[in-house]
Amino acid sequence: MVRHQIMVIARVALDCPVNSLFDYRTTGTLPSVGQLVVVPFGSRRQVGLVLEIAEHSEIATARLRNVESILPVEALPVDMLALIRFSSEYYQCPIGQAAFVALPAALRRVRYAGPAPQWQYVLTNAGMAVAVDEFPARATVKRRLFEALRLSPALRRADLLAISASAITLMESWVRVGWVEKRAEIFPHGKVDFTTNAQHDLTDEQRTAVDSISAGFGSFSPWLLEGITGSGKTEIYFRLIEQAAGHGAQTLLMVPEINLTPQLEERFRGRFPDLRLVSLHSNLAEGERCTNWLAASSGLAQVVIGTRLSIFTPLPQLGLIIVDEEQDASFKQQDGLRYSARDLAIFCARQRQVPVVLGSATPSLETYHNARSRRFGHLHLSRRPAANRASIKLVDVRGMAKAQSLSDPVLQAIGACHARGEQSLIFLNRRGFAPVFVCGACGWNAGCSRCSARLVWHLGDALLRCHYCGHEERLPRACPCCGNQDLKGLGQGTQRLEQLLGERFPDARVLRIDRDSTRRKLAWHIMQDDIRQERVDILVGTQMLAKGHDFPKLTLVVVVNPDGALYSADFRAGERLFQQLMQVAGRAGRADLPGEVLVQTQFPEHPLYQALLRQDYRSFAEELLDERRRAVFPPFVYQALLRAESQSESTLMDFLAFAASHGALGRGAVTLYDPVPATIAKIAGHHRGHLLAQSASRAELQRFLSEWRPLLVERKAGRVRWSLDVDPIDL
Ligand code: ADP
Numbered sequence: 001m002v003r004h005q006i007m008v009i010a011r012v013a014l015d016c017p018v019n020s021l022f023d024y025r026t027t028g029t030l031p032s033v034g035q036l037v038v039v040p041f042g043s044r045r046q047v048g049l050v051l052e053i054a055e056h057s058e059i060a061t062a063r064l065r066n067v068e069s070i071l072p073v074e075a076l077p078v079d080m081l082a083l084i085r086f087s088s089e090y091y092q093c094p095i096g097q098a099a100f101v102a103l104p105a106a107l108r109r110v111r112y113a114g115p116a117p118q119w120q121y122v123l124t125n126a127g128m129a130v131a132v133d134e135f136p137a138r139a140t141v142k143r144r145l146f147e148a149l150r151l152s153p154a155l156r157r158a159d160l161l162a163i164s165a166s167a168i169t170l171m172e173s174w175v176r177v178g179w180v181e182k183r184a185e186i187f188p189h190g191k192v193d194f195t196t197n198a199q200h201d202l203t204d205e206q207r208t209a210v211d212s213i214s215a216g217f218g219s220f221s222p223w224l225l226e227g228i229t230g231s232g233k234t235e236i237y238f239r240l241i242e243q244a245a246g247h248g249a250q251t252l253l254m255v256p257e258i259n260l261t262p263q264l265e266e267r268f269r270g271r272f273p274d275l276r277l278v279s280l281h282s283n284l285a286e287g288e289r290c291t292n293w294l295a296a297s298s299g300l301a302q303v304v305i306g307t308r309l310s311i312f313t314p315l316p317q318l319g320l321i322i323v324d325e326e327q328d329a330s331f332k333q334q335d336g337l338r339y340s341a342r343d344l345a346i347f348c349a350r351q352r353q354v355p356v357v358l359g360s361a362t363p364s365l366e367t368y369h370n371a372r373s374r375r376f377g378h379l380h381l382s383r384r385p386a387a388n389r390a391s392i393k394l395v396d397v398r399g400m401a402k403a404q405s406l407s408d409p410v411l412q413a414i415g416a417c418h419a420r421g422e423q424s425l426i427f428l429n430r431r432g433f434a435p436v437f438v439c440g441a442c443g444w445n446a447g448c449s450r451c452s453a454r455l456v457w458h459l460g461d462a463l464l465r466c467h468y469c470g471h472e473e474r475l476p477r478a479c480p481c482c483g484n485q486d487l488k489g490l491g492q493g494t495q496r497l498e499q500l501l502g503e504r505f506p507d508a509r510v511l512r513i514d515r516d517s518t519r520r521k522l523a524w525h526i527m528q529d530d531i532r533q534e535r536v537d538i539l540v541g542t543q544m545l546a547k548g549h550d551f552p553k554l555t556l557v558v559v560v561n562p563d564g565a566l567y568s569a570d571f572r573a574g575e576r577l578f579q580q581l582m583q584v585a586g587r588a589g590r591a592d593l594p595g596e597v598l599v600q601t602q603f604p605e606h607p608l609y610q611a612l613l614r615q616d617y618r619s620f621a622e623e624l625l626d627e628r629r630r631a632v633f634p635p636f637v638y639q640a641l642l643r644a645e646s647q648s649e650s651t652l653m654d655f656l657a658f659a660a661s662h663g664a665l666g667r668g669a670v671t672l673y674d675p676v677p678a679t680i681a682k683i684a685g686h687h688r689g690h691l692l693a694q695s696a697s698r699a700e701l702q703r704f705l706s707e708w709r710p711l712l713v714e715r716k717a718g719r720v721r722w723s724l725d726v727d728p729i730d731l
Pocket residue numbers: 196197198200201202203206227228229230231232233234235236385386387
């Protein structure tokens with residue numbers, strides 16, 4: 001008689017590009033579905049996620065290897081596993097890779113150390129009584145450290161190290177004299193801040209919004225909350241979160257940018273000092289992210305503020321999801337698992353039966369369309385309760401000399417603003433000194449040898465730099481083609497504007513804010529403080545400045561020549577430009593000072609600018625939607641993009657041609673377009689191209705992709721790297 005040995009097989013997702021689970025034998029304690037286990041994989045060991053438990057395996061028993069150990073953390077709950085599976089299928093990404101996007105790095109280590117204690121330093125009352133001026137002026141580190149302590153409710157090790165390598169020693173000495181307290185806490189206590197956080201009586205519109213949304217607690221209800229900057233959306237979030245927390249429910253609040261989380265975090269803590277709040281974003285140290293993730297997944301944290309990755313946080317008591325600035329491109333991950341956190345938020349809300357609020361001044365057309373067709377509820381805030389709406393004016397620069405970058409009316413407005421003691425912001429979405437570096441004699445211009453892109457002239461270190469691959473070279477003294485020494489930069493970058501404004505307004509303090517000037521950690525933090533403390537008069541910056549930052553003395557915003565987007569090949573360019581302009585406009589006049597926005601343009605009659613003048617996003621959105629319906633673009637059709645790149649152009653085109661030859665799989669319901677080179681056809685020596693698949697039916701497109709992808713995987717494509725991007729947001 002044959003005796004069957006009962007065997008339990010753990011089917012495990014591993015972080016590798018193969019879209020299947022791996023079978024392991026279990027011994028000793030049985031892992032359960034959702035647990036993290038350490039398993040041998042090839043010659044190494046890896047952490048895997050158990051997704052299924054089975055009694056049989058297709059693999060011969062003798063070849064099966066054993067689960068080595070189980071990580072001492074709670075199993076992921078079923079809803080999180082369902083989210084991982086859904087993301088993997090929908091975004092056509094191997095299951096193991098999808099699973100590991102969801103996990104903080106500390107949980108992917110074979111040697112799991114548990115959450116590290118997170119020391120935080122907080123000023124004591126005795127410390128509070130110390131004045132910065134008691135430090136000698138030379139003691140810059142001490143002063144900066146002290147300022148930092150006063151500014152934020154608690155400083156962590158990473159914050160300290162970013163200020164100075166000696167900061168920790170200094171801090172320990174302050175702990176000894178009793179100025180500073182050292183705590184090992186997950187939830188730092190807020191400093192109650194009544195000045196900016198007073199409890200307001202809600203306006204009627206706000207009240208309607210809060211009541212409508214909260215009436216849906218406990219069931220799936222998606223909402224578009226439409227309202228310009230300053231119209232009181234955050235106030236609504238506060239009320240909803242307060243109510244949710246009152247019922248013991250957790251809220252997930254997603255924001256577009258890491259830089260915005262500390263500001264919002266402080267505002268929250270100021271309003272609700274006892275609220276258990278954690279943040280989750282990729283700038284956190286590994287231990288801290290793990291601690292926060294565990295606080296959220298144990299149900300201890302009542303609020304999670306995070307960037308897109310926070311959608312993958314297990315929240316056992318989830319009661320509400322809020323996506324602020326839902327139109328923001330940063331909610332879409334651009335590699336690996338190319339998910340849209342906004343779309344997954346809606347998936348989660350349905351799965352968990354909770355309301356989801358999408359907040360925006362200028363909703364994405366996808367969301368706007370959903371609201372118009374009543375798939376989403378639509379709430380509107382039409383006024384700014386605490387400030388006037390900024391006025392927007394166009395400055396026609398058709399007659400202006402080419403070399404002049406700021407028009408006379410703009411210069412006058414900046415001067416007047418400065419004379420009133422207020423701040424202005426000059427917005428130009430281009431870093432560096434000049435975007436083009438040319439020879440006046442023969443027309444040569446500096447291009448990157450590895451990319452199909454021009455090199456940008458950067459002042460200071462006198463370099464030409466490629467903004468695509470990072471390549472840098474010394475500024476040539478003479479033209480490499482004709483030897484001419486008269487080389488010059490054309491066009492405007494933020495550095496050039498900074499220089500020009502400095503010359504033009506010698507007594508004004510000009511500050512440039514872009515990725516170059518804020519590279520050092522905390523640099524941006526310190527600059528923001530400088531702006532709030534009015535140590536700056538004129539700000540020059542890129543889109544970094546457009547998002548969310550609130551500076552009370554800022555009353556004038558100038559947008560320099562945003563026209564390029566009007567004639568872009570990308571059908572989303574117009575939508576983006578309007579969104580961005582409204583966002584920058586929102587920076588002007590938030591407090592009791594009226595704001596003004598000047599847009600310098602060559603095309604003042606363009607319908608986009610005309611709608612902007614009226615600050616009428618809706619009519620513009622309606623127009624765009626009509627255009628998209630006629631041209632059959634999203635949201636009236638669904639798209640997926642096959643992106644590929646290779647060092648060999650012919651290998652690339654062969655691969656794309658192979659991919660294109662499978663159009664029949666779509667059974668007529670899916671259209672495959674011809675392969676085309678990407679907008680930047682070469683980056684860092686890699687030729688890039690893509691192929692668009694489109695269908696009026698999401699389900700048909702999904703079915704096509706799931707049959708197409710294996711064929712692409714199987715084809716030994718030579719040296720081609722490729723990926724599928726479902727619902728791409730740029731082509
Ligand atoms: P948003 O998030 O839409 O930009 P906020 O919620 O931050 O707007 O509100 C903008 C400003 O208006 C804040 O200073 C806030 O304190 C204030 N505010 C919000 N709601 C009210 C209200 N009902 N009455 C008075 N002031 C309000």
